[in-house]
Amino acid sequence: MDAQYLVDTRTKTLGASHRWKVLGVGVAANAAFSAVAAGIPTTAVWMRTGYQLGNAQLGLVLGATGLGIALSELPWGVATDRFGDRPVLVAGLLGTALALLSMALYLVPSPTAIPALWLLVLAMALVGLLGGSVNGSSGRAIMSWFKEGERGVAMSIRQTAVPMGGGIGASLLPWLASVHGFAAVYSVLALMCAAPAIFALRWLREPPDASAAPSAARPSAPANQPSALREMQIWRVALGIALLCVPQFAILTLGTVFLHDFGHLGTFGISAAMASLQVGAMAMRVWSGRYTDRHGNRRAYLRGSTIAAALPFAALTAVVALGHAAPVAAIVVITVVAGVCVSAWHGVAYAELATLAGPARAGTALGMANALVYAGLFLVPLGLAHLLAATSWTLVWFVAGLAPLLVRPLFPRPLSR
Secondary structure, three states, rough: OOOHHHHHHHHHHOOOOOHHHHHHHHHHHHHHHHHHHHHHHHHHHHHHHHHOOOOOHHHHHHHHHHHHHHHHHHHHHHHHHHHHHHHHHHHHHHHHHHHHHHHHHOOOOOOOOOOOHHHHHHHHHHHHHHHHHHHHHHHHHHHHHHHOOOHHHHHHHHHHEEEEEEHHHHHHHHHHHHHHHHHHHHHHHHHHHHHHHHHHHHHHOOOOOHHOOHHHHHOOOOOOOOOHHEEEEEHHHHHHHHHHHHHHHHHHHHHHHHHHHHOOOHHHHHHHHHHHHHHHHHHHHHHEEEEHHHHHHHHHHHHHHHHHHHHHHHHHHHHOOOHHHHOOOHHHHHHHHHHHHOOOOHHHHHHHHHHHOHHHHHHHHHHHHHHHHHHHHHHHHHHHHHHHHHHHHHHHHHHHHHHHOOOOHOOOOOOOO
């Protein structure tokens, strides 16, 4: 019996409830890689000491993962549209796990040897290159299985995986780094990336209504539809998403250093604050997706999110300007609130972008956005670390809070009813 016939028959037997398994795979994959991309920066204080780095060098190391993701997101997105979600997601997750395992074996500081900075930067960039497969492939799979009216909440649930993974990293990795060292950090992260690959092999399939499409059941774009790369509206939304991530990356990559150096928090306080931030972001992402699905107002919500992102950074700038006279509790609370506000809108934005592109171009469109987003993950910690060295935390948070104000004109206006 023909092997392709067996695959198609199995796919057609999948019921509508299978979409929740596909969503579960997307959540698991994104949570695992987020524990890497957002979790490793929570070890910044111990990384700075263990690898004997200055703040500028630390910013380079932490930003290297973002550079790797930025370079690979678009190629991974195009590959997803060409070859399908499953092979891209599995290959990326297993490759990331192997890269992290290699770091645990060969790039761990010891009392007698410190790995070269360029090797550490290269390894972090490689992790980003391989892990960049997760975003577009899982997003395209979810958009294929969920219909309009469900996509906002489905993509928001998937996006909760980012703060979920970051929260796991914030709760676990600082303790591992301080007690067991970076071999334990990289090994645990490698296991976390390998596990979702098994789930993807088991459950990630094309939806039944795509089984008649050419090229192994993948939908193709209409002949007269241009590539997503040629549509200015898609580029505008992608750029808006990237700029709105600037203050988020500022908090995620420099937040632990800020709370340690300026707020004088210890390991427990830092972990609790960053974990609270991630839990709050998860809750708000689900609420945002559900709210916009019910009211059909994704565009209006996104334009409003730009103001909601800027306001808490203005408050953080004002509090930090008071110097060390500012209450520690106020510093921690405003930092957490700022992190939640700049993380709540992600699922809604990606749902709107994928809807604009359509199923056949969703992988490419998501890859476009994520390429710009993770270019920011490279540039933001690097640039802000140099700004911090030259000025103060007050100016760092002020600059981070300006970015959302540039975004509002880039998001499309709500459709008239």
